Amino acid sequence: xxxxxxDPPVAGWEHRVPSDKQFFLWVLLLQSILMIGLSGAWIFAGxxxxxxxxxxxxxxxxxxxxxxxxxxxxxxxRTVRVPPGEDAYLLARAWSFYPDxxxxxxxxxxxxxxxxxxxxxxxxxxxxxxFQAVPGHTQGVTLTPTTTGTYLxxxxxxxxxxxxxxxxxxxxxD
Amino acid sequence: MEAVYTDPxxxxxxxxxxxxxxxxxxxxxxxxxxxxxxxxxxxxxxxxPAIELLWPSAYYMALTxxxxxxxxxxxxxxxxxxxxxxxxxxxxxxxxxPALAWLAYGLALLGVLxxxxxxxxxxxxxxxxxxxxxxxxxxxxxxxxxxxxxxxxLMILFGLNLLKARSEGTYTGSLPLATYGMAICAIxxxxxxxxxxAAFVPAVFWAYRMVVSKVDPLxxxxxxxxxxxxxxxxNITAMVVAWYAAATFGTKAKPVSEKFSRWAFALYCVTTxxxxxxxxxxxxxxxxAVKWVGATFVGILLGIPxxxxxxxxxxxxxxxxxxxxxxxxxxxxxxxxxxxPTMILLAFSIFLFGIGGFDGTIATTMQLNMTRxxxxxxxxxxxxxxxxxxxxxxxAFIYGFLPHLGxxxxxxxxxxxxxxxxxxxxxxxxxxxxxxxxxxVPRRMQSIRFPGTDAPVPNWLSSMNLMGVGGFLAATGVLxxxxxxLWSLLSGSKRAPExxxxxxxxxxxxxxx
Numbered sequence: 001x002x003x004x005x006x007d008p009p010v011a012g013w014e015h016r017v018p019s020d021k022q023f024f025l026w027v028l029l030l031q032s033i034l035m036i037g038l039s040g041a042w043i044f045a046g047x048x049x050x051x052x053x054x055x056x057x058x059x060x061x062x063x064x065x066x067x068x069x070x071x072x073x074x075x076x077x078r079t080v081r082v083p084p085g086e087d088a089y090l091l092a093r094a095w096s097f098y099p100d101x102x103x104x105x106x107x108x109x110x111x112x113x114x115x116x117x118x119x120x121x122x123x124x125x126x127x128x129x130x131f132q133a134v135p136g137h138t139q140g141v142t143l144t145p146t147t148t149g150t151y152l153x154x155x156x157x158x159x160x161x162x163x164x165x166x167x168x169x170x171x172x173x174d
Numbered sequence: 175m176e177a178v179y180t181d182p183x184x185x186x187x188x189x190x191x192x193x194x195x196x197x198x199x200x201x202x203x204x205x206x207x208x209x210x211x212x213x214x215x216x217x218x219x220x221x222x223p224a225i226e227l228l229w230p231s232a233y234y235m236a237l238t239x240x241x242x243x244x245x246x247x248x249x250x251x252x253x254x255x256x257x258x259x260x261x262x263x264x265x266x267x268x269x270x271x272p273a274l275a276w277l278a279y280g281l282a283l284l285g286v287l288x289x290x291x292x293x294x295x296x297x298x299x300x301x302x303x304x305x306x307x308x309x310x311x312x313x314x315x316x317x318x319x320x321x322x323x324x325x326x327x328l329m330i331l332f333g334l335n336l337l338k339a340r341s342e343g344t345y346t347g348s349l350p351l352a353t354y355g356m357a358i359c360a361i362x363x364x365x366x367x368x369x370x371x372a373a374f375v376p377a378v379f380w381a382y383r384m385v386v387s388k389v390d391p392l393x394x395x396x397x398x399x400x401x402x403x404x405x406x407x408x409n410i411t412a413m414v415v416a417w418y419a420a421a422t423f424g425t426k427a428k429p430v431s432e433k434f435s436r437w438a439f440a441l442y443c444v445t446t447x448x449x450x451x452x453x454x455x456x457x458x459x460x461x462x463a464v465k466w467v468g469a470t471f472v473g474i475l476l477g478i479p480x481x482x483x484x485x486x487x488x489x490x491x492x493x494x495x496x497x498x499x500x501x502x503x504x505x506x507x508x509x510x511x512x513x514x515p516t517m518i519l520l521a522f523s524i525f526l527f528g529i530g531g532f533d534g535t536i537a538t539t540m541q542l543n544m545t546r547x548x549x550x551x552x553x554x555x556x557x558x559x560x561x562x563x564x565x566x567x568x569x570a571f572i573y574g575f576l577p578h579l580g581x582x583x584x585x586x587x588x589x590x591x592x593x594x595x596x597x598x599x600x601x602x603x604x605x606x607x608x609x610x611x612x613x614x615v616p617r618r619m620q621s622i623r624f625p626g627t628d629a630p631v632p633n634w635l636s637s638m639n640l641m642g643v644g645g646f647l648a649a650t651g652v653l654x655x656x657x658x659x660l661w662s663l664l665s666g667s668k669r670a671p672e673x674x675x676x677x678x679x680x681x682x683x684x685x686x687x
Contacts, residue, residue, distance in 0.1 A: 004422045004428050005350060005352040005418040006186065006264050006350055006419070006422065007264075007350050008345050008346055008350055009347060009348055009351065011347065013348070013432035013433055014348075014433060017431055017437070021430070021434045024485050025478075028478045028481050028482070029478065032474045032478060035535070035539065036471050039466060039470045039539050039540055039541060040470070040471075042540075042541050043462050043540075046541065048541055048544070049462065049540075049541060050456055050462065050465065050540055050543070051458075052461060054458040114458075117307070118305070118307050119308070119391050119395075121547070123549065123614065125614050125632055126614060128549065129544060130456060130546070130547045130549060131456045132457040132458070132548075134391045134392055134395075134457060134458055137457075137458035137459070138458065139457075139458035149630075150628075150630060151629065152624065152630065153629075155616070156616055157305070157548055158234070158300070158301045158308075158618045160308070161230050161231055161234065161299075162230075163230075163618065163619060164230060164620045164621045164622070164624075167626060167627040167629065169629045
């Protein structure tokens with residue numbers, strides 16, 4: 001059985017990797033460089049990039065900001081029409097996203113989101129946008145809605161027994 | 175006088191204390207795998223919207239069991255088998271101290287029982303990811319620490335054994351490739367255990383409400399995954415060793431280029447270091463530069479060693495078959511060994527691991543992560559890489575390994591059926607998971623109907639029903655495997671030990687000349 005993976009390698013194994021095997025290495029390396037390069041270039045050239053706006057705030061401070069925001073722009077219970085140019089807030093708490101946001105198509109908004117208890121993960125269904133909401137850390141995602149409609153937000157991070165009922169809503173109007 | 179088992183096929187010899195340890199670890203791992211597969215069955219029929227069997231609390235408990243049994247426990251307890259075998263029989267020596275290995279087994283088992291007990295009591299339905307500030311019973315965190323310490327003891331033993339064999343000169347030249355791979359695997363495990371200490375020690379104090387009043391969720395997440403994802407790479411390294419070994423068991427294949435394979439193993443040591451960053455790409459931390467370098471740059475390079483092995487293992491089979499006179503471009507694939515469960519499972523394992531690996535590469539590309547994080551894509555990645563890849567690879571290894579331990583394979587025709595059933599089940603499961611991922615189906619959810627909302631819920635049902643069918647078939651296949659392997663173990667070894675007067679050297683007869 002000499003020469004199998006169960007035996008010490010036969011003498012001379014440490015010589016160069018034969019060129020037909022090196023070929024595969026170059027193919028793999030070029031593929032990787034292409035993918036890495038595309039992602040790196042997209043940071044500067046692409047319109048879709050991961051959120052970088054953030055600040056630290058205790059859950060109480062963040063909840064207070066959200067309440068002030070809701071009181072100012074509320075149009076119905078739990079529902080806020082965000083004026084163009086203003087920042088929006090989204091609070092994750094077991095087990096709902098608060099408040100429901102009404103946005104205008106074609107306007108650019110920054111939505112600040114965080115959690116006040118455990119870790120949550122708002123996902124905008126259909127649009128497949130997903131961000132982590134971590135207590136104590138607030139993050140802002142800047143986006144421009146381009147289609148009208150009502151979009152479900154659900155939670156992607158397990159957060160307790162009511163996780164499957166945790167939802168929110170974004171309405172995009174013309 | 176000492177008892178030694180000699181494998182008639184390879185000539186490799188095992189002393190009785192090590193043989194006992196290997197069988198114990200293997201049997202325990204099979205029981206854990208069986209438990210995880212039962213949980214998988216329940217999950218599959220709950221997540222299929224046509225059935226939705228379990229209610230929320232039961233579902234989340236089953237899911238916690240499934241994750242912990244299959245991710246945290248089964249691979250590492252099983253890897254102990256390969257570790258012990260590769261540092262004794264393959265190095266032609268015996269263990270420095272079987273007692274140390276039993277200590278590792280005892281600590282890990284105690285940890286396992288504490289974790290499973292707290293989950294069963296309903297006070298730790300927090301998933302295998304257990305992100306603080308989700309709170310579980312303190313014993314749950316303590317169990318993780320004991321389990322990690324058990325693994326660490328085993329790693330120390332493995333290292334000592336390498337030194338012992340080297341100093342005694344029981345083998346010449348370099349380590350056998352399988353042992354070399356398991357040594358890389360041990361290095362990664364030690365790195366992971368450092369992460370485990372950083373994550374779990376503060377968490378235990380926090381859970382007991384002593385000293386630590388608050389653990390930063392991002393700190394926990396980063397340290398948890400510096401343990402968690404690195405441990406997945408120990409599984410992958412061990413899986414690759416199992417691939418090479420299964421190819422040898424099945425066709426007596428030899429590696430095409432030792433240097434190529436060794437380079438691929440060594441690369442894992444470098445590319446897995448920032449692997450925890452993959453989990454924080456959409457978290458409120460770090461700049462684009464850090465995320466791109468740590469997760470995307472190194473993360474995509476991480477695919478290279480796996481792809482190298484994915485080429486090298488089938489190539490070793492191809493070369494062996496061609497040397498035996500198989501003709502044509504694809505003749506080797508036709509003669510792969512489609513009537514041998516080891517070779518069937520090896521083929522499925524490489525195929526599914528490839529899909530899971532591509533999924534991971536996409537999920538770790540910084541911008542694409544915004545559309546993949548915490549959706550069905552992640553279970554798809556895990557079930558490709560860890561379940562389809564690692565678990566099926568280990569199954570292939572176990573089918574080939576049992577006869578080498580002296581156990582007769584029972585129910586051979588059923589094993590053949592089991593191999594096809596599990597492989598095809600996983601392919602259907604992966605199809606359902608990917609389909610669901612493209613529609614944005616949430617993961618870890620008992621129901622995806624959202625009765626409480628007036629927002630339109632996308633039509634996710636067909637994809638998840640397909641997932642349910644695949645999951646049911648795959649889990650049934652895994653349960654069949656556990657039955658076959660356990661029955662073969664329980665039927666007892668056919669091999670009689672031979673008594674040796676002086677046991678310094680366990681080299682096969684052919685090498686002792």
